[in-house]
Amino acid sequence: xxxxxxxxxxxxxxxxxxxxxxxxxxxxxxxxxxxxxxxxxxxxxxxxxxxxxxxxxxxxxxxxxxxxxxxxxxxxxxxxxxxxxxxxxxxxxxxxxxxxxxxxxxxxxxxxxxxxxxxxxxxxxxxxxxxxxxxxxxxxxx
Numbered sequence: 001x002x003x004x005x006x007x008x009x010x011x012x013x014x015x016x017x018x019x020x021x022x023x024x025x026x027x028x029x030x031x032x033x034x035x036x037x038x039x040x041x042x043x044x045x046x047x048x049x050x051x052x053x054x055x056x057x058x059x060x061x062x063x064x065x066x067x068x069x070x071x072x073x074x075x076x077x078x079x080x081x082x083x084x085x086x087x088x089x090x091x092x093x094x095x096x097x098x099x100x101x102x103x104x105x106x107x108x109x110x111x112x113x114x115x116x117x118x119x120x121x122x123x124x125x126x127x128x129x130x131x132x133x134x135x136x137x138x139x140x141x142x
Contacts, residue, residue: 008047008055008087011142013039016114017094018133023114025059030077031123032066034114044142052101054084071104073117073124085112094136099127111135 014023021034022043036043044060057066057076065082068074074083086098086109097112099105110127113134117124128135 008139009049011044011046011060013043013140013142014045015138015140016134017136017138020138021114025061025076026123028123029062029064030075032074032076032125033116033123050084052084054086056082056084058082068099068102068127069121069124071102071110072127073121074112074127075121075124090136093138095139096131096135097137
């Protein structure tokens with residue numbers, strides 16, 4: 001596993017591994033989930049370059065940034081900026097999307113997962129302290 005320079009640009013889709021479901025913005029235009037195995041308009045994101053070799057994602061369907069609540073739930077309702085994520089290259093073309101530097105993390109690196117987050121946030125993705133198979137993604141250039 002190695003960190004890579006976040007020079008990813010353009011429009012992308014993110015698939016969970018191993019079930020190959022696309023990350024998409026839910027119909028409420030805020031929530032996120034990995035649902036369909038066929039791409040749709042709600043599964044398209046553009047990459048914005050953040051600081052410190054990190055990226056931010058903006059939904060092409062809603063023009064909202066992917067953002068984080070506290071340190072453990074990710075949604076897609078940010079207006080003027082979003083969650084900055086690092087990219088870790090794994091084997092077989094998989095990546096981790098990492099989250100560091102946020103208040104309450106105490107210097108730890110966290111990992112975006114494909115699992116549902118806290119039900120009170122109505123459609124968030126969970127952030128995990130330990131990397132596992134639910135934190136591995138495929139990036140598809142569009």
